[in-house]
Amino acid sequence: MSPPSLSLREVTKNFGQTAIIRGVDMDVAAGERHALIGPNGAGKTTLFNLISGRFPISSGEIHLDATRLDGLPPHRINRLGLSRSFQITSIFHRLSVYENIRCSLLWSRRYRYSFWHALGRQRALNEETERLLEELNLAERRAVQAGLLSYAEQRALEIGMTIAGGASMILLDEPTAGMSHSETEYAVALIRRVTQGKTLVMVEHDMRVVFDLADTITVLVYGKVIASGPPAAIRADSAVQEAYLGKVAA
Amino acid sequence: MSDAALRALPSRRPVALAVRLWPWVAALVVSMALPWLFYDFQHGRHSGFMLSMFSQTGMMVIFALSFNMLMGQAGLLSFCHSVLFGLAGYSTVHFLNAAGAGELPVPMELMPLLAGFSGLGFGIVFGYMATKQRSTAFAMITLGIVQLVTTAATMFHHFFGGEGGVKTDREIGISLFGLEYGQSIQVYYLIVAWMMISAVGMYFHTTTPLGRMANACRDNHERAQFVGYDPRIVRFLQFAVSGFYAGIGGGLFAITYEIVTFDAVAAPLAANALLMAYIGGATTFFGPVLGAILITLMQSGVSLMSNSWLVYVGVLFIAMVTFAPSGLTGIVMEHAPLARAGLLRRLAVPYLRVLPPGLIALAGFVGVVELLSFLTIGMAQGKRLELLGRPIDIFSAAPWIVSLACLLGGGVWLARESRHFKRAWEGLMEVARR
Numbered sequence: 075m076s077p078p079s080l081s082l083r084e085v086t087k088n089f090g091q092t093a094i095i096r097g098v099d100m101d102v103a104a105g106e107r108h109a110l111i112g113p114n115g116a117g118k119t120t121l122f123n124l125i126s127g128r129f130p131i132s133s134g135e136i137h138l139d140a141t142r143l144d145g146l147p148p149h150r151i152n153r154l155g156l157s158r159s160f161q162i163t164s165i166f167h168r169l170s171v172y173e174n175i176r177c178s179l180l181w182s183r184r185y186r187y188s189f190w191h192a193l194g195r196q197r198a199l200n201e202e203t204e205r206l207l208e209e210l211n212l213a214e215r216r217a218v219q220a221g222l223l224s225y226a227e228q229r230a231l232e233i234g235m236t237i238a239g240g241a242s243m244i245l246l247d248e249p250t251a252g253m254s255h256s257e258t259e260y261a262v263a264l265i266r267r268v269t270q271g272k273t274l275v276m277v278e279h280d281m282r283v284v285f286d287l288a289d290t291i292t293v294l295v296y297g298k299v300i301a302s303g304p305p306a307a308i309r310a311d312s313a314v315q316e317a318y319l320g321k322v323a324a
Numbered sequence: 325m326s327d328a329a330l331r332a333l334p335s336r337r338p339v340a341l342a343v344r345l346w347p348w349v350a351a352l353v354v355s356m357a358l359p360w361l362f363y364d365f366q367h368g369r370h371s372g373f374m375l376s377m378f379s380q381t382g383m384m385v386i387f388a389l390s391f392n393m394l395m396g397q398a399g400l401l402s403f404c405h406s407v408l409f410g411l412a413g414y415s416t417v418h419f420l421n422a423a424g425a426g427e428l429p430v431p432m433e434l435m436p437l438l439a440g441f442s443g444l445g446f447g448i449v450f451g452y453m454a455t456k457q458r459s460t461a462f463a464m465i466t467l468g469i470v471q472l473v474t475t476a477a478t479m480f481h482h483f484f485g486g487e488g489g490v491k492t493d494r495e496i497g498i499s500l501f502g503l504e505y506g507q508s509i510q511v512y513y514l515i516v517a518w519m520m521i522s523a524v525g526m527y528f529h530t531t532t533p534l535g536r537m538a539n540a541c542r543d544n545h546e547r548a549q550f551v552g553y554d555p556r557i558v559r560f561l562q563f564a565v566s567g568f569y570a571g572i573g574g575g576l577f578a579i580t581y582e583i584v585t586f587d588a589v590a591a592p593l594a595a596n597a598l599l600m601a602y603i604g605g606a607t608t609f610f611g612p613v614l615g616a617i618l619i620t621l622m623q624s625g626v627s628l629m630s631n632s633w634l635v636y637v638g639v640l641f642i643a644m645v646t647f648a649p650s651g652l653t654g655i656v657m658e659h660a661p662l663a664r665a666g667l668l669r670r671l672a673v674p675y676l677r678v679l680p681p682g683l684i685a686l687a688g689f690v691g692v693v694e695l696l697s698f699l700t701i702g703m704a705q706g707k708r709l710e711l712l713g714r715p716i717d718i719f720s721a722a723p724w725i726v727s728l729a730c731l732l733g734g735g736v737w738l739a740r741e742s743r744h745f746k747r748a749w750e751g752l753m754e755v756a757r758r
Contacts (some may be wrong), residue, residue, distance in 0.1 A: 126550065128546075147549070147554070148549040148550055149548075149549045149550075149552050149553055149554045152549070152550055152551065152552045153552050157550065157551075158550060160547075164544060164546065164547045164550075165543075165544065165547065166539070166540045166543040166544050166547065166548075167543050167544065168539070168542075168543045169536075169539055169540060169543060173536065173539075173540075176536070177536060177537060177540045177548075177551060178551040180533050180536070180537065180551070180552075180553075181551060181552030181553060182552065185533040186533070187533065187534050187537070187553075187557060187558065187561050188532060188533045188534060189529055189532045189533070189534040189535065189561070189565060190532065191532055191533055192528065192531050192532065193531050193532065193533065193536060194531060235547070235551060236550075238551070239551060239552060
């Protein structure tokens, strides 16, 4: 099955009188790694919140392949195969690391709201949980309460919970924020590994990560897309340099 | 898993099973043996007081555990849990009356199951209303529901029987084992059986996808949506299932007392569930069991000795919320890291040092409360205050001075010793972490 594509048409979002997203058109091709960059307050996280259904959009349309996403609640969007992570780590903090991953697997493994399966006896489910823990390098921490993990471990768990359900469209919101250089390198390798064969959209501030990982870059400034294209084109774009990279280049 | 490990499994399994099962077996054996410890062999009869206290404890264990399915496990503070319990109790009275009249061929042993299904029904109805919201709004809706149903219970006589409630006779003459249920001991064993079934059922529930997602929604309802779950449906189903078990408790209540009045649906009983779950410890599965035992013991035992037992329950509750929010079992669990590190023995001295001032302050507090209560209610009832069989003159200065001195002196001493204890505790924890 080929990974899905995502398209946004004339998407706007107002909070009261304030327009945060002012008519965004964006296309994410199937299977590409797409980076969303822009200065603070550009509306990158808000855009993620709109795509994933956390907030309703004010106008416009969002499509995942042929399916219209806007208007659907977050859990329905997730079940369609679009999964997102959070910039501020969002985990089940009183549950163990193991349970966090297992909970993220449950729906996609068709357990739904079952109150007749004993989780301990679901071999395929538990083996898949173990495999994911190994992949995330969290196997030794499986029994630890998630809230007690170190920051970098929590970020890894966050990514793990996002990809666990097998979604083919992955949205990562600043997965490397606040990480040291070596932690970032590790996280990038992890992201590369776990999003193999999927479509990835990520908000990222670290330009090394962006130019290392992305096939396409979209630049968002004050709720509008000012440029979109391959990294080389973005690097050369004068509007982008002025609005955003200019500060770095100067 | 290697072949060797696989082969080792069958021999290990019975041991693991025994380890997992022993608390259940112990609970069953203790509850079955308990009445016989108070058996009057001279007259050949059971102690009625003890038996009714144990029966009450049994149904309260179910009630508190089912309440904790909401509070501890789903993070839902419900004030209408008594409604699910009480309405199932009312229904059971009507079931029993119908069975007694020969219109409902259900044996006594299965009546609690029928009560459970009515609890489930009410759980679905009220859960649909309440679980639209979560946290504070949820709590407020449940508060509305309990007031609504309590009022309805005094208004609609057909079902609720008005102020006097509805009565029944549990000797319906239908039983799987040919039992009459005339004797309280038979009812007690019925309660024990259903208490075990309910506890096992509720424990099993915590190991299911729904039970686990209830925990997840408690911790972070937003994230639950982004792993594909609708938290509203999780809350609703959890509420309904907890209504099923509360209903079993309510059915046993109706069978035991053969009368159900609006007290069984009213807010004080819901508050009792909160007290039991909280004092016992809402963060563990078994905490509410401990709370149910303790509160029932205070309710029936301490209330015999003192008019002010509710004051003690209240103070205990406030003390727990303030100093040990994870409840009694939570306190025990906090010792686990020290036990693993083999440091438990080094807490003996700090504990012994807290004990005398604690006891003195407690004695002083009880003294002051009792003296005050005897000035008013006690005197009106013509009771006399006694200590170790000797009457105490509440109008002389001595008992007041002694009590106050114990309370204040013990309190100051306790505060100092607690600081010492805290230092010792933190020091040991530091060692245990290394």
